[in-house]
Amino acid sequence: MIEAIDLSKRYPDGHLALDALHLKVAPGEIYCLLGAKGAGKTTTINLFLGFTAPTAGRALIDGIDVASEPLRAKARTAFVGESTAFYGRLTTRRNLEYLARLGGRTDLTNADYDMAMREVGLPEPAFRQRASELEPGMIRKLGVAAALLKEAPALLLDEPLSGLDPKAAAEIVELLETLRDRGKALLLTLQDLVWARQLADRVGILQEGRQILARSRDELRHESLEKLYLDAMRGVQRPQGV
């Protein structure tokens, strides 16, 4: 379970990056945070990862307050980011081994790493390739493999489809749907409304740090997400929703 309660972040320069965010992502659910650049999406992810402390409110992972118990919360969180890179000089397998050990998994073998990479659709030749030689889509898949090996119930994904070609993006989307089906709680930041509509069980739209709209999948059956988004950006008043 991923939960934000009145979560706010104001930087020392006075900039309010996030204003009283409320959200809840249950196991087996995907929540997409939409918004323009600078809307507060990455700040939200950073708050859940404990990279920055909230100025008000709480970020909870499985009921654990990230600010007060960051390590316990991190043990239950996996992260895949847009700019996440791996150690380019190491092979994909060695990267996974390192990250798995950081996550406390010392019981895994090469066969396990290979299996994880196979699961996310990385081709066999990539297993021994250096991470620096991988395509962006494969890097993202490797990130998902690392997240899987961590066995975290909560996944935070910051723009996981950004910069991918449509085929690679579709493959990642498929992966994320499978993770949801396996009971993971996924919080995604996205800019692509088409993928958001397909993926999200719930969406929230952020603008200048404020959540100005939230909709469930059922609600979106009767409304156009694209229209909602554009209206929200233009400042058209609508009920905020769930």
Place this chain on the structure above:
Amino acid sequence: MLSAPQPIAILEPSPLPARRPRAGAAVIVRHELRRLLGDLRFRACSLLIVTLFIVGAVAAATRFGGESRAQEALVRDYRNRITGVTVDEAAEILHPAFRPPWRLALLVDGGQTQSPDAATQGLSALVSPTLGQTHSGNDRLPVPQPLDWMFVVTLVLSMSAFLLAYDAVSGERQDGTLRLLLSYPVPRFQVLAGKLLAVWICLAAPFLTGALLSLLIGTLWGGLRWNGEDAAKIGLVLLLGLWAALFFTLAALLVSSLTRDPATSLGVLALLWVTAVVVVPALGGLLAHRLAPIPAESEINQRIAAIRAQVHGEYGGRESRWRGLEWATTDDFALERISARAENRRYALEDATRRWVLERKLGQAQLAHTLASASPAALLQDLAERLTGSGLWRDRSFLGQAASFRGTLAAWLRALDARDPRSPHILFFAGYLSRRPIDPAAVPRFAFREIPVRSGLAAARPALALFAFETLALAAAAFYSFSRYRP
């Protein structure tokens, strides 16, 4: 893709194992070591460190052999000169006191090859002492930097630490791996400690290898023989080098944790390196030159002239009346005794002036050292010199021991002269002492006593405390800065 429905244990939803690594720092050390060992930077730095150790050891051992031979030749020459001489002739012979070549020069040269290592002095007040070097060289050549262990520590190890660690934090941030790394349940202090330890190991390994090779070259090829005291000093310098590696790595990690990109880290560290290694020591010398000037030659000459005038005044112009024995015996050498007292008085005053000039020079050098110690590189050099009893400490010790050697010689000659009833006992003027021959084998020999390690440790205590404080402050700053670093 996930189309294969086969259940795989590791990927199955689990009842929240929430694992946390037991030794996150150890995992990071292993990873960082793997990364660094495959890096060209590590190989280049290691090669440079080990090569410098080897070259430095060969140079020091060669120099040691050359200096030893030069001193042995001078000792042989001295033995020839004192063979067959009488007591009164021995009073006017220049007796040398040689500071032996520095056995630990390959560790801490401390300027020993440039400072005077031969003090010659006669017992007669009419003979002026000299202070010089046993080995000759071309003074038109620039003074070469000694390639000793401390050169490696202060210049190369510091630079290597900066090169290996400048991107440890800012580089990972730029590469995008830091966010991933910090999303794992490893405390940040363990992350930084892991990086610190890995870089330190990468510095310690070539340092220790080079040091071992250096000692082997010194022993097997250079014929250097070390005693227990030397072994303790070698151990202390090794520890100091390892400590310095930790210090410089902490500095690099602090800068890396304060900057957002590795290029800036490297730029800042390059500036710091130049400041610490070049600018501050140079400023220390310049400031010492201004704050504690040494007397000019003209000032010394004026003082000498004043001393002569003073003695002339004190003795009313009777200070230089030396007669033949046939005349002197008529009044039991009355005039000669006055002249001898006057000459001895002049010698004592001039000797005090010489010591004052030397003290001013040593004081100026000490002040330059102290001022330069604002730089950690110079502080380390100072620490190593104190711990091993090298540098100014050895110079000062030699001058003190050489001065007291004159007293030993004087007591020996006085005793010989006293045994001769026919001697007028006018000390120590040739012609007015015993004419009996001396036994060359009985002439006291100068034996330089190196500064013991216990005294070195005592002298190094304030500098050790300062360096420990600087290390702790740096560690606190680095860990605090990294704890607040936004990935």
